[in-house]
Amino acid sequence: MAQDIPGWKHVYSGKVRDLYESENPNYAHLILVVATDRVSAFDHVLEPAIPNKGKHLTTLTNWWFDRLDVPNHVSHEVEIPEVVKGRATVAKKLQMFPIECVVRGYISGSGWKDYQATGTICGVQLPEGLQFGGKLPEPIFTPAFKAELGDHDENISFEKVVELIGEHHANELKNLSIKIFNRASELAEKAGLILADTKFEFGIDPSNDLTTLGDEVLTPDSSRFWSKAAWERGERKDSFDKQIVRNWLADNWDQTGTPPQLPNEIVTQTADKYAELVERLTQEVR
Numbered sequence: 001m002a003q004d005i006p007g008w009k010h011v012y013s014g015k016v017r018d019l020y021e022s023e024n025p026n027y028a029h030l031i032l033v034v035a036t037d038r039v040s041a042f043d044h045v046l047e048p049a050i051p052n053k054g055k056h057l058t059t060l061t062n063w064w065f066d067r068l069d070v071p072n073h074v075s076h077e078v079e080i081p082e083v084v085k086g087r088a089t090v091a092k093k094l095q096m097f098p099i100e101c102v103v104r105g106y107i108s109g110s111g112w113k114d115y116q117a118t119g120t121i122c123g124v125q126l127p128e129g130l131q132f133g134g135k136l137p138e139p140i141f142t143p144a145f146k147a148e149l150g151d152h153d154e155n156i157s158f159e160k161v162v163e164l165i166g167e168h169h170a171n172e173l174k175n176l177s178i179k180i181f182n183r184a185s186e187l188a189e190k191a192g193l194i195l196a197d198t199k200f201e202f203g204i205d206p207s208n209d210l211t212t213l214g215d216e217v218l219t220p221d222s223s224r225f226w227s228k229a230a231w232e233r234g235e236r237k238d239s240f241d242k243q244i245v246r247n248w249l250a251d252n253w254d255q256t257g258t259p260p261q262l263p264n265e266i267v268t269q270t271a272d273k274y275a276e277l278v279e280r281l282t283q284e285v286r
Contacts, residue, residue, distance in 0.1 A: 005081050008032050015040035016057075016221060022078070029207070030075055034088045035216070039270070041246050044259050050267055054087035056274040057219045061089070063282055064218045067187060068180055071205065073214040094203025094214050097165055100144040100153055101173050103181040106135050106196040108224060108236075110155065111142060123157035133196075133226075133236035139181050141174045144199075172211050173202055184218050191280040193240065194231055198223035220274050240277035244270050 002010040008020035016039070020032040035057040037049035065072045073091040080088050104111050104121065107130050111121045119126060122142035130136070143161050144153040161170040177200050188195045199222050201215040216222055220241035230238035248266045253259050 002034075003083070005032070005034075005083055008081065015043075015045050016054075017216075027078055029093055030077060031091050031093050032081070032084075032088055033091050034084050036087075039242060039245060039262075041242060041249050042255055042259070046245065046249075046259055047261050048267060050274065051271050053271065053274055056278050057216055057221060058087045058089060059278055060219045060281065061216045064184065065213075068183060068213070068217070070176060070180060071210050071212045072217075073203070073205070073212055091214065092205055092207070092212070094205055094212055096201060096203035096214065097169065097173065098146045099161055099165065099173060099202075100146055101177040101200040101202065102142045102144055102197065103139050103177050103200075104136060104142055104197040105139045105181065105185060106133060106194065106224075106226075107131075108133055108196055111197070114155070122155050123159070133231070139178055139185075141177055143173075146201075169211070176200075176202065176211065176213075180213070180217075187285050188225065188281070189228065191284045192228050193277075193280065194226040194228050196224035196226055220277055225277055240273050240280075242270060244273065 002013055002018040005020055007023050009023055010018060011021050012019040016036055018034040018036060020034065022028065022030055022032070035054035037051060037053040039046050039050045039053065062074070065074060073094055075090050075092050078090055080090055107115055112132050114121045115126055115130060119128065121140065124140045124142060127137065141158065143156055143158065145156050145160070145164070147153045158170065158174065161173070180200060181195065181198060184198070185195045195218070198218055200213060200217065202211050203214050204210070205212040223241060224243065225240040226236075227238040227240070244266060245262065248262065249259060
C-alpha cells in the first residue's frame with residue numbers, strides 16, 4: 001500500500017517504485033518517484049522487504065547521475081517531501097521508450113542461457129567457447145521490450161528495436177547505453193568492482209525533445225556488480241546485487257504459485273551487500 005504524501009497524489013505502483021503527481025497544476029509536468037524497500041525477482045514482489053533498500057537505490061542513482069555526461073530526468077523545481085527524503089526523486093515526466101536498454105560486458109544470467117542454447121544473445125553472434133562469467137570481446141547491446149506489470153520482459157533483436165521506435169532513436173539508445181556502460185565500468189573498477197551488465201531506460205523530455213535518462217541507474221536492482229578480486233581468482237558468486245535473492249529462490253521455488261517468504265539470513269545478506277556497494281562506490285571513487 002503506497003503511503004500518503006501531503007501535496008502529492010499516488011498514481012501508480014510498480015514492483016519497487018511508487019509514483020505520485022503533484023496536486024499543484026503548475027507542476028503537472030513533474031512526477032515524484034519513491035523507491036520503496038520492496039524486492040522483486042522472477043517478476044514477483046517478494047516478502048519481506050529489504051531494510052534501507054530504497055535509500056540505497058536513490059543514493060546510488062543520484063551519485064551516478066552526477067558523474068554521467070548524459071541528460072537525466074531529475075528536477076530541482078520543487079522540494080522532495082520530508083516524509084520520503086532520501087529515497088525519492090522529483091523528476092520530469094518523459095515520453096518513455098518501451099525498451100529496456102540492456103548492456104552486457106560479461107556473460108551471465110539469461111544471456112548465458114541464450115548463449116548456451118543458440119550461441120547468440122538477442123541476435124548478437126558471439127564467439128564459441130565462452131565460459132559462464134567470462135568477459136565478452138566488447139560490451140554488447142541486448143535490448144528487451146518492456147512488459148506490463150506482472151508479465152515477462154521480452155528479449156528482442158536490435159532490428160526489432162528499429163521496427164518499434166525507428167532507426168534514429170534505436171541507434172541513439174544503443175550508442176548512449178554503451179557510452180554510459182563504458183564510463184560506469186571505469187568508475188566501478190576504481191572501487192575494485194566489475195560491472196557485468198546493467199539496464200537503462202530512456203524517454204524524450206517534452207520541454208526540449210532531448211533523449212533523457214530516466215528511472216534508476218546502475219543500482220544493485222538494475223545491474224550485476226562483482227568483486228574484481230574474486231573474479232580474478234575464478235570465483236563467480238561474489239556479487240553486490242540481488243543475485244543472493246535470485247539464487248535462493250531458484251533453489252527453493254519452482255516458479256509456480258506464490259513465492260515463499262525470504263528467510264532472515266537472505267534478507268540480511270542482501271541488505272549488507274547493497275550497503276557495501278554504496279559505501280565502496282561513494283567512498284572510494286573520487
